[in-house]
Amino acid sequence: MARAENKETAGPATRLVANVAKNLRIRQGLTQEQLGSELGYSGAAVSAMETFAQPASDDMLVQLERVLGSGTGIFEQAREYVRLDKYPAQFKDYVLLEQKAVGLSLYATLVVHGLFQTEAYARALIGGGYPPLPEPRVEELVEARLARRVLFNREPVALIELIVEESVLRRGIGNPEVMRAQLLHLAECARRRNVTLQVLLMDCGFGGEYAGGHGGLNLVETPTHEHLTYLESQEESLLIADPAKVSTYMQRYAKIRAQALDPRESLGLIERLAGELR
The missing domain is CATH 1.10.260.40 (lambda repressor-like DNA-binding domains)
Incomplete structure (x- = not known):
């Protein structure tokens, strides 16, 4: 079949x-x-x-x-x-933009963003999804996902920001060893000079403000400095180029960033959570 x-x-x-x-x-x-x-x-x-x-x-x-x-x-x-x-059909247009981007601002709310996933985490996530996929297709998707990581070392360098919900770091995918390796990989990525990684705490909304309630978000700056927004939910995707709409998403992202831990605190939290999985 x-x-x-x-x-x-x-x-x-x-x-x-x-x-x-x-x-x-x-x-x-x-x-x-x-x-x-x-x-x-x-x-x-x-x-x-x-x-x-x-x-x-x-x-x-x-x-x-x-x-x-x-x-x-x-x-x-x-x-x-x-x-x-x-790549899945709905993702092909975005991945071309991602690989050529001069800047990415990413917000992950459910799982680790695909660009930052380890091989074991990606395989557990893709292989454990629904409906179940044949093993060859799982391997295809894992290979394609890992190939995106060339962006981290591309010349000219791309500037990448990732804000990740604390719940993503605590959600078990695969097994504790898979999660520990994934957290350590995030920490390694966070130390890159072209990467800024921040964590949005689960209790950040207790003060009365929570800008992340609309879900995940991908902002792309193209080589011609055009700004685009890419949204994905339940295997459906939407690429937005309208400047007014993109501006709203950029402002929302800025608010989410302001509510997140700073990069140093975020790195400390990630390393601490990895240590708890020893």
């Missing part, structure tokens, strides 16, 4: 890579088993790639370039586009 769905929904980059790889394999007189052996994969994995049942993984594309690419760089260049094919 899962493989039939993949065949029907395979994106254009996935189809192009499969067709090119198949044609080059046949031209070189290789069977699927022989090519798989050269790549370090099974013949069944090559068959799944060629029939769109399972898109090529990032590692398989690297190996295809080595074995079939002949220095053309075709499979290397395809990596970014195949990765995009793996």
Whole structure:
């Protein structure tokens, strides 16, 4: 069932890579088993790639370039586009903006923001969702999510702000070891010079003000310094470009930031919570 769905929904980059790889394999007189052996994969994995049942993984594309690419760089260049094919349809437009952004201001209310997730946390979250996903699809989504982290080391540097609800840090995902590693990863991210991380305490509304009640929020500054807002809920998404609406979201984000702990206090809390999971 899962493989039939993949065949029907395979994106254009996935189809192009499969067709090119198949044609080059046949031209070189290789069977699927022989090519798989050269790549370090099974013949069944090559068959799944060629029939769109399972898109090529990032590692398989690297190996295809080595074995079939002949220095053309075709499979290397395809990596970014195949990765995009793996994202959910409602997310593809945003991820392109995210990877090119000069600035991101993020507010996470339910789980750790995808850009900051560890592999184990992402796998537990995606694999434990509903409706259940086939294991190959879980792995696709985990790989695609982790690939977004190249933004942290991109040149020119992107400035990233994350405000995370305290409840997110206390919500158990996977198991205590997964959560501890996730908290330590957040602490490591918080020490980056291009990252500002703050925690909004669960009792911040006791003073009569709580600006975060409308849910998660993603603000994007593009390379041309256009400001956009991206909202996502229940696997539906909305990208907003209207300047007046975006301004309102920016003001709301500024208020949320003002109500959160400062970065040093936030880092201390994250490290303390990680220590409690030893």
